[in-house]
Each structure stands twice: as C-alpha cells, then as structure tokens.
Amino acid sequence: MSDSLYDIDLLEPLIARGCTLITPNQRLARRIRTEWDKRQAEQGILTWPRLPVYPLASWLLDRWRQAVAGGELPPQLLLEAGPVLQVWRNVIKDSAARTSSYHLLRTDDAAELAEQARQNLCLWRIKWQRSALREEFEQETDSRIYWSWLEAFEQTLRDSGQVTATDCVEALLTLKKKAREGVAPVVLVECGELAPLHRAALEHICPSIKSAPVPTRSAERLLHVFQDRREELQAVSRWAVQRVRQEPQHTIGIVTGDSASEQVGLEYLLRREFGCLGDNYDALPVNFSSGIPLSQVPLVRDALAVLSMALRRTNVDQVSRLLKSRFLELPDADSALAQLFLSRLYDLGREQLDVSELRYYACETSLAEQRGLQLGKYLLDLYRMAELKQPALPSVWMSRYRTILGLWGWPGRGLDSLEYQQMDSWGRVLDAFRGFDAVCGPLSYPEALSLLRDTCLRTVSHPQTVDAGVQVLGPLEAAGLSFDHLWIIGVQASVWPAAARPNAFLPIRLQVRNDMPRATAEHEWEFARGRMAQYLRSCGTVHASYSCFVDGVADRASPLLQEFAEAPIEALPAVAVSWLETQQRGRLTFEDDSDAPPLDPMAVVRSGSSLLEAQSNCPFSAFARQRLSVTPLGTFGFGLSPADRGTLLHEALYVLWGELEDHEGLAALHAASQAAAISRAVEAAVQGGRRKMGSALNEAFWVLESERMSTLLQEWLAVERQRGAFKVAAREHSLELELDRLHLRLRVDRIDELPDGGRVIIDYKSSKSRTSDWMGERPARPQLLLYGVAEPKSAAALGFAQVRPGECRYVGLGRVEAAKGIKTDLGAAQKAGMLVESWEELNARWREILADLADDFLSGKAAVDPLSASTCTWCGLQPLCRVGHKESAPGEGA
Numbered sequence: 001m002s003d004s005l006y007d008i009d010l011l012e013p014l015i016a017r018g019c020t021l022i023t024p025n026q027r028l029a030r031r032i033r034t035e036w037d038k039r040q041a042e043q044g045i046l047t048w049p050r051l052p053v054y055p056l057a058s059w060l061l062d063r064w065r066q067a068v069a070g071g072e073l074p075p076q077l078l079l080e081a082g083p084v085l086q087v088w089r090n091v092i093k094d095s096a097a098r099t100s101s102y103h104l105l106r107t108d109d110a111a112e113l114a115e116q117a118r119q120n121l122c123l124w125r126i127k128w129q130r131s132a133l134r135e136e137f138e139q140e141t142d143s144r145i146y147w148s149w150l151e152a153f154e155q156t157l158r159d160s161g162q163v164t165a166t167d168c169v170e171a172l173l174t175l176k177k178k179a180r181e182g183v184a185p186v187v188l189v190e191c192g193e194l195a196p197l198h199r200a201a202l203e204h205i206c207p208s209i210k211s212a213p214v215p216t217r218s219a220e221r222l223l224h225v226f227q228d229r230r231e232e233l234q235a236v237s238r239w240a241v242q243r244v245r246q247e248p249q250h251t252i253g254i255v256t257g258d259s260a261s262e263q264v265g266l267e268y269l270l271r272r273e274f275g276c277l278g279d280n281y282d283a284l285p286v287n288f289s290s291g292i293p294l295s296q297v298p299l300v301r302d303a304l305a306v307l308s309m310a311l312r313r314t315n316v317d318q319v320s321r322l323l324k325s326r327f328l329e330l331p332d333a334d335s336a337l338a339q340l341f342l343s344r345l346y347d348l349g350r351e352q353l354d355v356s357e358l359r360y361y362a363c364e365t366s367l368a369e370q371r372g373l374q375l376g377k378y379l380l381d382l383y384r385m386a387e388l389k390q391p392a393l394p395s396v397w398m399s400r401y402r403t404i405l406g407l408w409g410w411p412g413r414g415l416d417s418l419e420y421q422q423m424d425s426w427g428r429v430l431d432a433f434r435g436f437d438a439v440c441g442p443l444s445y446p447e448a449l450s451l452l453r454d455t456c457l458r459t460v461s462h463p464q465t466v467d468a469g470v471q472v473l474g475p476l477e478a479a480g481l482s483f484d485h486l487w488i489i490g491v492q493a494s495v496w497p498a499a500a501r502p503n504a505f506l507p508i509r510l511q512v513r514n515d516m517p518r519a520t521a522e523h524e525w526e527f528a529r530g531r532m533a534q535y536l537r538s539c540g541t542v543h544a545s546y547s548c549f550v551d552g553v554a555d556r557a558s559p560l561l562q563e564f565a566e567a568p569i570e571a572l573p574a575v576a577v578s579w580l581e582t583q584q585r586g587r588l589t590f591e592d593d594s595d596a597p598p599l600d601p602m603a604v605v606r607s608g609s610s611l612l613e614a615q616s617n618c619p620f621s622a623f624a625r626q627r628l629s630v631t632p633l634g635t636f637g638f639g640l641s642p643a644d645r646g647t648l649l650h651e652a653l654y655v656l657w658g659e660l661e662d663h664e665g666l667a668a669l670h671a672a673s674q675a676a677a678i679s680r681a682v683e684a685a686v687q688g689g690r691r692k693m694g695s696a697l698n699e700a701f702w703v704l705e706s707e708r709m710s711t712l713l714q715e716w717l718a719v720e721r722q723r724g725a726f727k728v729a730a731r732e733h734s735l736e737l738e739l740d741r742l743h744l745r746l747r748v749d750r751i752d753e754l755p756d757g758g759r760v761i762i763d764y765k766s767s768k769s770r771t772s773d774w775m776g777e778r779p780a781r782p783q784l785l786l787y788g789v790a791e792p793k794s795a796a797a798l799g800f801a802q803v804r805p806g807e808c809r810y811v812g813l814g815r816v817e818a819a820k821g822i823k824t825d826l827g828a829a830q831k832a833g834m835l836v837e838s839w840e841e842l843n844a845r846w847r848e849i850l851a852d853l854a855d856d857f858l859s860g861k862a863a864v865d866p867l868s869a870s871t872c873t874w875c876g877l878q879p880l881c882r883v884g885h886k887e888s889a890p891g892e893g894a
Contacts, residue, residue, distance in 0.1 A: 005251055005471070005481045008035040010213050011189070019187045021053035021212070022202075027289060027473075028190060028480045029053045052184065056191060057165065060201055064168035073171055077162045080432055082455050083439045084164050085111045090439065091152045095145070102145050108454065114149055117505040122166040123195035124514045136507045146505035162438060172201045180207045187212050190480035192530060215482060219536045223557065223564035224545040229262070229490070232547050235569050236487055237269035239543075243485055244285060244469045250484035253471045253539070257490050263288070266472065266489075287468040289477050294429065295456035299411055299422045302327050304456065306408050307401060307449055310382045315352050316345045316636070323375070329409025330374050341365040341373060346634035349641040354694045359383060381407050391442035394451065395434040401452070402430070425461055479534050486535055487543040492550060496558035497521070497528035532560050543567075594863035596623050599741070605858070606743045609783040615853045615861075616778040617871045620881050623862035632876025639701065644689065646766050649803060650749065651685035652678075652709055653716075653764060654731050657750065662727035666720055678713045682706050715808045716801075723819045726760070729753040737790040739854035748787050749801075752818070758796025760818040761787045769800035769811045771829050777849060778867055784812075785846045795843070797822050815839035 011021065011032065023029040036051045054062070067073040079087070088111035092104065104110050121128050128137075128150065137143040157163060163171070185208035188194075194202070202209050226232040236254060243252050256263050267288065271277045276284040294300050302325040305318050320342060323333040332338055344361055345353070362376030382388070387400065405411075411423060433452060443451065471483070478486070502511045502519045511519035518524065535542050544564055546557045599605065607626060614622035624630040635641075640648070659677055660666050669677065686706055690697075730751040737744045750762040763784050773780040788795040797814020799822050810821035815838075817824050826842055827835065836842045864881045866872050872883055 004035060004038075005253075005483065006031050006035050007215060007482055008032070008039055010215070011036075011187070012039075014187050014210075014212065015051065018184050019052075019210075020059070020184045021051070021187050021189050022056050022059055022191060023053065023189045024056060024191050024479065025476065026055045026058070027477050029055050031481060032189065053189075056194075056198060060169050060172065060198070061165060063205060064172060067172070067175060072175055077160070077438060078168060079162050079164055079438065080435050082432065082458065083435045084115055085458075086436060086439045086451070087153060087156055087162075088114045088149070091149050091156065094152065095149060102141070113503060113505055114146060114153075117146060117503045118150060118153070118164075119166050120503060120506065120511070120516050122170060123197045124516060125196045125200065126510070126514065133510070136510060140507060142504050143507050160438065166197070169197055169201050173204050175205060180205060183207060185210065190214070190534065192479075215538045217482075217537055217540065219486075219539045220541040221536070221561075221564040222541065222543045222567040223561055224543060224567060224569050225557070226545060226547050228549050229547045230265070232489060232545050233262070233266050233269050236266065236489060236545070237273045239487065239569070240270060240286075240470050241273045247484070248469065251471070251482070252469060253473060253478060253481065253483040253486040255473055255475055255478050255486065255488040255535075257475070257495065262490070263472070270470070270472075285469040287471050289462075289471065289473045291460040291462035293457045294422070294425055294459040294461045295453060297422050297461050298325075299327055299415075299419050300426055300456055300461075303405055303410055303426065304449075304453055306410060307404060307452070309355060309358075309379060310385075310388050310404065311446055311449070312355060313352055314355055314358060316342075316348075317351070319345065319358060319375075326414075327410050327412040329412065332370075332373055333375075335370070337365060337367045337370045338373060338375075340367055341375075343631055343633060346636075349634055349637055349644065350693070350696050351636040352696065354696075355379065357694060378408050388445050391444050392448070393442055394436035394440055394448060397443065397445075397448040397452075398430045398433045422461055425459065426456075429455055429459055475531060479531065480538065482538045484540045485543065486539040486541070487545065488535065489545055490547070490550075491544045491558045491561055492546045492555045493558050494550070494555055496532075496560055497524040500524055528558075528560060594619075594861075594865075596627065596860035596862040598860040599627075599858050601741075604741050604743060606745065608745055609786050611742070611744070611857065612739075612782050612786065612850060612853050613780075615857045616782055616867065617780060618864065618866045618875070618881075619856060619861045620864045621875060621877060622857055623860075624877055624880060626857070630877065630880060639697065640689070640693075640705065642766070644693075646764075648685045648689050648705070648709065649712070649766055650764055651688055652681040652713060653750070653803070655684045656681035656713065657728045657731060660728075663720070663723060663725050664727075666717065674714070674717060675710075678710050678717075681713065682709045685709070712803060712805055712808075715805070716803050719808045719810065719820075725755050726752040726818070729759065735787065735790045737786055739851050741858060742854040744786060746783075746786055746790060754796060754816065754818060756796075756816075757794075758816060758818075759791070759794045760797045760799060760814070760822075761791070761795055762799050762801050763787075764801045764803055766802075766804055768804070768807070769802045771811060771813055771823070774798075774813070774846070775830060777852070779846075779849065780867055780871075782846075782850060782853070785850060788843050789847045789850060796839075813839075813842070 006028075014021070015036070021029070021032060023032065032053045033051045036053075037048075040048045061078075064073065068075050085108075089107060092107055092110055092114070096102070096104065120126075126133070128147075134147065137147045157167075183206055186202060186206045187210050189212040191211075224232075224235065226235060240252060240254065243250065254266070256266060267286075268277075270286050271281070271284055274280075274284055274286070276282075295304060302322065305322055305325075306328065308314060308318070309322075322328065323330060323338055323342070325333075341361060344365060345358070348357075359376060359379040362379055363372045364376075365371075365373065382404065385400075385404075392400070411419070415423065429452075433455065436451060440451070471481075473481075475488075498518070500518060500521045500523070502508055502516070506516075508519075510516075515523055517527075542564075544558075544561050546555065546561075548554065548556075605611075605626070611622055611626055614625055656677060659680070660669075666674075683706070686702055686709075689705075690702065728750060730748065733748040733751055735746040735748060737746060748761055749764045752760040752762060754760065761784060769781075774782070774785055779785060784798045784800070788798050795814075796816050797812055797818045799810045799812030799814070799819060802809050802811055810819040812819075812822040813826060813829055814822050814824060816822075823829055826837075826839065830836065830842075836845055864883050866875075866883060872878065878884070
C-alpha cells in the first residue's frame with residue numbers, strides 16, 4: 001500500500017526556493033513534513049534540514065515571540081485558552097453580582113461564546129469601541145450586556161499586562177517594515193479564505209505571499225443511500241475491509257461528523273469487520289485522527305476520581321470504578337471483602353453519599369479475619385491532609401494533586417504506549433495549570449478541582465499512532481489530503497451545509513455585514529461547497545452517503561450531491577456473518593441438575609427466617625443466597641426506600657407502645673395527649689433516620705415524612721382502640737428455633753398478652769397482607785408461622801398488623817379473635833390437603849411443613865421453581881438462575 005496522502009511534487013519547486021509553507025491545521029503540516037522526509041530518504045540523502053511547514057496560528061504566534069525577544073514589541077503575558085475563559089468567567093460573575101436583570105443558566109457556555117465573539121471582532125478587524133457600533137450593540141439585550149463584559153475584559157487585560165493569542169497577531173501589525181527583513185516568502189497551502197486579521201498580518205510581515213498549486217484530479221463521484229445511520233456505518237466498515245484486501249496499495253479515507261457516538265460506533269464496527277475485538281485489538285489497520293477529551297481517557301478519569309475523594313460527597317458508581325481501576329494500588333479490590341463493601345453501599349439505596357460515610361464503611365467492613373480495605377486507608381490519609389482545607393493558588397494545588405495521586409499509587413505500572421502519551425498530556429495540563437495563577441486568586445479545593453476537571457475536558461487527547469491502511473478523519477482534518485478512495489459519512493441536507501448559527505452576543509446585522517462564520521445560510525453554503533471542492537480535486541473517488549432517517553426523523557441528501565451518481569450497496573445483516581456462522585456451528589448440551597450437594601451432616605446452619613422463606617418461594621434462591629453468598633446489589637432511589645420507611649415505622653411503633661404499654665393506656669388518652677405521644681414516637685424514629693441518611697435529605701423532607709407518619713399512626717391507633725383488653729408483653733423480642741440442623745434466630749415485632757394469658761404474635765407490615773400466604777406445602781410468608789411454632793403453647797393467635805394509609809387492619813388466624821380481622825374459622829382459611837380441626841393441629845402441621853423445607857435446604861434441593869410469577873419480581877437473581885430463558889434442545893427448532 002502506498003501511504004502517500006499528499007503530492008509533494010506540487011511543493012518541491014517552492015521548497016527549493018526556500019519558501020515557508022503555511023497550512024490551516026497541524027495535521028496537514030505534519031503530513032507534508034512526513035512526505036518530504038520520505039522523499040529525502042528515498043533519494044539516499046542522509047541528513048537534511050527540517051522542512052519549514054507550520055500551521056498558520058502557530059507560525060504567527062512564533063513571529064510575535066521573536067519580535068518580543070528582539071525588543072520590537074513590549075513583553076506581555078500570553079494567556080492560554082483556559083485562563084482566557086477564566087477571565088471571562090470572572091467578568092460575567094462580577095457583572096451578575098451588580099445586576100439582577102440578566103440571568104444565565106450556564107456561565108461556562110456563556111464564557112466560551114463571549115470569547116468566540118471577541119475573536120470574531122478581532123479577526124474581522126472591527127473597532128467595536130466606535131460610537132456608531134455602540135448604538136448597534138445597544139439595540140439588543142444580549143449584545144448590550146456583552147458590550148459591558150467586553151469593556152471589563154479589555155480593562156482586566158490592560159491592568160495585568162496580559163494578552164490573548166488574537167491580540168498577539170494584532171500586535172504584529174505595529175511592527176516596522178524592517179521586520180520583513182530575513183523573512184522567507186510564504187506559501188499558503190490549502191488555507192482557503194483567510195480572516196482579515198490573518199491576511200493583514202501576513203501581508204505586513206511577509207515580503208511575499210503566494211498560494212500553493214492545488215491538485216487537479218477530477219474525482220469519480222458515487223452516492224450511497226441507506227435507511228438509517230447504523231446501516232450506513234456497517235456498509236462503510238465492510239467497504240473499508242474489502243478495499244484494504246482487494247487494493248492494499250490504495251489510500252483510503254473516511255470522513256465522519258462531529259458526533260462522538262458516531263465515531264465510537266464506527267470504531268466498533270471496523271474492529272468487528274477487521275477481526276480486532278479480542279486478542280488482535282491492537283492490530284486494527286485504522287488510524288483515528290480525532291481525539292477525545294482528556295478527562296474521558298481511563299487514566300485521567302481515574303486520577304480525577306481519586307482527587308474527588310477529598311470532596312464532601314461522591315457517588316457509588318464512581319467508587320465502584322475506582323475499585324476496578326488498574327492504575328491504582330488497591331490489592332484487595334477484587335476480594336470478597338471488597339464485594340461485601342460494595343454491597344453495603346448499594347444497600348443504602350442512595351446513589352450519592354457523604355465521603356465520611358464511604359470512609360467509615362471502607363474502614364469498618366469486616367469479613368472473617370479481614371477488616372477494612374486499602375481504600376479506607378487512602379481515604380483516611382486524605383482526611384488527615386489539613387492543607388486541603390486551606391485555599392491556595394492553582395500552582396500550589398498542582399503540587400498537592402501530585403502528592404495525593406502518589407499516595408494512591410497512581411498511575412501504577414505496565415502502561416502501554418498510548419497511556420504514556422496520556423501521561424504526558426496530563427503532565428502538560430498540570431504545568432499549564434500554573435497559568436491560572438495570573439487570573440485567579442486563592443481557590444478552595446472544590447473550586448480548584450472543578451477548574452482542573454474543566455481544563456481536562458477542554459484538552460483533547462490525540463494519540464500519535466503510525467499511519468495505517470484506513471484513515472478516519474473529521475471534515476476539516478481531511479482538507480488538503482489526497483486519497484485514492486474517500487468516503488464522506490452523513491452528507492444529509494440538515495448537515496451539509498450546516499444551519500446558520502450566529503453568535504448570540506454580537507448584533508446580527510454586524511455579523512451579516514462582515515460575513516462572519518456561521519452568520520448566514522449563504523456563508524455556510526459557500527463553506528460546505530469549498531470543503532467538497534477540496535475533496536473532489538484531491539481524491540480519485542469520492543463516496544458520499546446519507547441516511548433516509550436520522551434518529552427516526554426523515555431526511556434527504558444534501559444539495560451538494562446533485563452531480564453524484566447513485567451506486568447501491570447491498571445491505572448487511574445487523575449481526576456479523578462470521579458471528580452467525582459461529583453460532584450456527586455451536587451445539588448446546590442440556591443437563592437437568594436441580595440438586596446441589598447436600599450439606600455436611602455435622603454442619604449446623606445458623607440463619608434467620610428469610611432462609612426458609614426463600615426456600616419456600618424458590619429453592620434456588622435459598623441455595624444462591626445462603627450457600628453461594630450471592631446477594632443482588634441494591635437499587636438507588638430518591639428519598640426513602642420502602643425498606644427505610646418500614647424501619648421508621650417499626651421504630652415509631654416501638655417507642656409508642658413503650659409509652660402506652662397496654663390497651664388501657666391507649667384508651668385513657670384524649671386527642672391532644674395521643675397526638676403528643678405520636679409526635680414523640682415519630683421524632684425518635686426520625687432522629688434515627690437522620691443519623692443513617694446523613695445529609696442526603698433536607699429538613700423539608702423530614703418535616704413531610706413526620707407529618708405522613710403521624711397521620712398513619714393516628715389511623716393505626718384507631719384500629720387498636722377497637723380491640724379488647726391486652727398489654728404489650730414484648731417488643732422486638734428475640735426467639736430461637738431449631739429445625740433439625742437449622743438454627744433460626746427470630747425477632748418478633750410485638751407480643752401482646754390477653755387477659756386469659758394467651759399471647760398474640762404480631763408482625764408489622766406496610767404492604768398488603770393475607771393469610772393465604774401461610775397455607776399450602778410452600779407458604780409464601782412463613783415468618784409468623786415460625787414464631788408460632790417457637791412458642792406453640794402460648795401463641796393464641798398470629799396476626800399481620802397492616803399499617804398502610806387507608807387500609808389499616810389486622811390480618812391473621814388464631815384460637816381467639818384477639819382483634820377484628822383475626823379469624824377463628826380455620827376451615828375456611830385452609831387449602832385442600834391441609835385440613836385440620838384445631839388451632840393446635842394447624843400449628844403442628846405448620847411445624848411439619850417448615851421442617852420439610854428445612855430438610856430440603858439441608859439436602860441440597862435447589863430447583864429453579866418460583867412459587868408464583870410475582871416471586872421473581874424483586875428477586876434479582878435472574879441473571880444467575882435464567883428463569884424464563886427457555887432453550888430448545890438440539891433438533892427441536894426455535
């Protein structure tokens with residue numbers, strides 16, 4: 001394959017005359033230099049001077065630096081792009097503090113737009129201070145406010161002796177004519193139409209300016225139409241593979257849009273087609289010119305995540321990513337202790353949590369002889385760094401960042417070549433961070449980290465890779481390069497040309513009058529047509545494609561494609577053919593094995609009532625949770641989870657009945673006294689909830705929750721008043737029950753004692769309850785049955801206390817009607833095959849059923865056999881048990 005992407009013959013005579021070559025971007029300059037170096041090597045030349053080819057912006061800045069060094073211009077501090085935006089943020093913030101009539105939702109975006117507006121004014125050499133222009137700015141609210149910002153921005157730069165890159169170019173116009181002496185003639189290579197300031201600067205400091213000759217090829221033009229973008233990207237990927245294999249000597253280019261998701265999708269499909277998704281991942285014969293924000297590369301992403309651990313709050317997902325990072329020294333990240341730690345974080349039910357909570361769990365989580373994770377030690381080190389609480393200049397924070405990352409062992413070992421390049425970029429970002437000292441005062445840790453994160457977001461990581469058979473480029477990066485085949489993706493009417501988007505801070509008429517970028521549809525049309533003309537004169541064949549539907553919205557081809565001949569391409573299957581062939585060759589082996597190895601006959605299992613409940617509802621669930629220690633991660637939600645609300649309710653009822661003690665105490669309360677007792681119980685429960693939730697919920701939420709609970713308890717006490725005499729004999733009472741080798745530890749919510757000495761065992765529920773869940777060979781809720789079996793002689797009744805807004809009631813069975821809703825007609829409540837005549841017989845039958853469930857667990861019965869369809873709703877083990885995933889045996893069809 002010939003890797004020549006530029007015809008150096010066009011420039012050779014100009015180079016021979018000692019001209020300086022100026023390009024519109026770094027990529028074209030690097031390509032021309034590469035082609036020139038290759039030409040010298042092919043001719044057997046051993047040494048040669050570096051070719052003078054530079055991007056326009058860089059070359060002009062170099063001329064300014066030389067003039068300052070030579071004393072021709074006064075020395076001033078050149079601000080990089082990041083500090084320039086910070087000056088704009090400061091100006092906008094100060095303006096907002098002085099006025100209440102102009103509000104911004106996104107200050108950072110406004111700062112970017114403001115700097116872009118200033119650049120346009122400078123590049124088009126508009127003297128905005130003129131009174132006539134002032135009147136034009138005053139006619140629109142946005143531009144009027146911007147005028148005041150611009151004045152403040154310019155004053156800030158003057159007071160501090162600072163300049164922007166555009167100001168440096170403007171300063172070149174003040175050089176004396178003798179500055180031209182010794183400057184080589186300049187040749188513009190594919191620079192197109194220059195901004196007036198750039199043109200004026202070149203004419204002022206250069207003795208001669210010429211345009212390089214351009215290629216004169218007339219490309220074949222082919223149009224490909226697809227239904228949607230995925231089909232389009234699949235076709236491009238398959239086409240690229242075919243071209244590389246059929247014509248390996250040809251150069252191939254693919255031009256993508258600015259969408260990051262489109263570039264990611266194309267890379268995946270190219271890897272799939274070239275077979276570079278697995279072990280051959282690094283063998284992809286494709287060069288991607290477009291970079292990604294430095295903050296998104298894993299190496300830097302994890303560094304920023306480490307630094308954010310010194311903030312007040314974090315999120316569980318970020319902690320999980322840190323434990324998976326290969327750039328940190330976390331030797332126990334894959335341990336069972338780490339998995340238990342993560343499980344506890346998810347069980348909190350909150351995506352956001354205080355770092356103090358994280359530190360506590362990371363240090364205190366224990367398993368067997370292990371206690372605390374390395375993560376906890378790092379978090380303690382951060383907590384003890386008193387200097388992190390003191391404001392400092394960005395340059396000081398830079399040093400502290402390096403110290404913090406060193407504590408965590410970042411960046412680890414075994415970096416590949418791309419990661420070393422990312423390390424270099426990170427180092428340059430930290431060094432450039434010093435530049436913010438000139439525009440920022442001392443910053444707090446959160447402010448400094450936010451500034452660093454924003455800087456990394458605006459810094460693009462461009463990996464330097466060797467040339468490959470296929471080049472994937474952006475629309476501007478492809479300008480001036482020569483390909484045998486170039487495919488332009490997404491040439492939609494809605495994109496080519498782009499819609500006009502004038503700058504909101506400059507008067508529209510001013511932008512139209514000066515033909516500024518993106519100001520008018522006519523300008524965008526000419527710009528798009530110029531880009532297409534560059535492609536057509538530089539390439540052998542230009543393929544353009546578009547999708548009939550983009551994100552479900554109908555679209556059509558760009559009018560720029562009128563001279564393209566439609567060339568249909570066969571649609572490809574959604575799944576790669578090679579994958580389909582592999583799947584068809586596969587053979588599934590089916591084996592019915594629902595029994596786990598039985599437990600050791602000498603082993604004693606200690607657990608709670610949840611074990612038998614799981615065994616009854618689905619034997620596999622009990623096996624997975626108890627013997628495999630598999631626990632689904634909790635889910636995040638806003639506010640309190642149902643479990644949290646249940647805990648608050650239990651705590652409030654515990655406190656309330658500790659004060660009332662019996663039915664007589666309840667009956668003696670008048671309305672005001674009852675409300676006061678409820679208020680005290682709710683306050684005690686809420687205080688516990690606040691301690692657990694920390695600052696995750698604000699005061700207004702707890703006020704509303706207190707009101708909700710107070711109303712609910714008022715409703716519940718109305719149910720309790722309807723009962724006969726009783727006293728609360730126990731609250732949160734612990735019991736133990738042995739079923740063979742299964743030792744169960746039980747906790748009863750409440751036990752009431754009746755006048756005849758009988759006891760009512762009560763379980764609080766905030767969900768709907770029914771006694772049918774106690775019946776059959778596999779009772780769905782055996783918890784209360786276990787309580788009754790544990791104390792069979794004293795248990796006169798079992799009852800769910802259904803404490804539910806609008807549905808408060810007792811639901812239960814017993815030998816006495818201890819409360820309305822507790823039935824004594826046992827025959828009506830029983831299922832077929834379970835008929836008994838007395839309360840004592842029913843309890844005995846329950847003991848037999850529970851003993852059978854215990855025996856099933858001990859013997860290894862672990863079938864995936866849910867009791868009902870609703871059993872699987874909240875189970876969370878479906879990825880493991882594969883319930884509902886039915887496969888046909890070989891030969892049976894789909």
